[in-house]
Amino acid sequence: MNPTTDNGPDDASGDGPGSGAGGPADGPRAFQLVLLRRMADHQPGLVEDALRALGASRAELREANRRWQAWTHSPRSRGAVQRYRSLLGRPESVTARRIGDLTCEALTWPVPLWPDLRFEVLTGPQGTAWNAWLVRAPGAAAPALRTTGDLVPWSCTVDEVARAFAPARPMEGTAPTRWRLAFTVPDADGEPRPTVAEFTWGLLQRTVD
DSSP, X not given: OXXXXXXXXXXXXOOSTTOXXXXXXXXXXXXXXXXXXXXXXXXXXXXXXXXXXXXXXXXXXXXXXXXXXXXXXXXXXXXXXXXXXXXXXXXXXXXXXXXXXXXXXXXEEEOTTSTTEEEEEEEOGGGOEEEEEEEEOTTOOOOOOXXXXXXXXXXXXXXXXXXXXXXXXXXXXXXXXXXXXXXXXXXXXXXXXXXXXXXETTEEEEEEO
């Protein structure tokens, strides 16, 4: 993912996805709608269930995404990390992390739709956002991934699949919030099958043979 510099001026318009009648308290709910908008391309049924759980309509989904896109592309918009902080509030955790020769910070927030997951943003020098996706929450049990039947949509994250079926080969995604991994996985009969897993915001959406 291309890093986004987090040194822009604050968005004086306040027109982020969580703004409006509900005020800042709507931020986490609005951000979940943003996550769901991209997932609807592959899993419309699961997204409909999630909308019902949030008490949200399709119109709200589209409006939250429209506001998010306008916010991220506005010349007055906050930088990437500050956008997440503004929308989601204080991070649940901020942890130093070493990646090769580089040191970064991992910021995480809870996501009520997925209690066992956290939304993680990796930040680098000058407030750049290196990566932003869903990861397993500390202490939460990860799914057992052994065969094709275990690769259930929304059940696992990029890093979990990469570890379970190493060596997995990263492939270019079809959008900035999408990732793909190519790997070989046993089917129900134990026969190896070349597979490509597609993820949105780090969460498995589907597999393609």
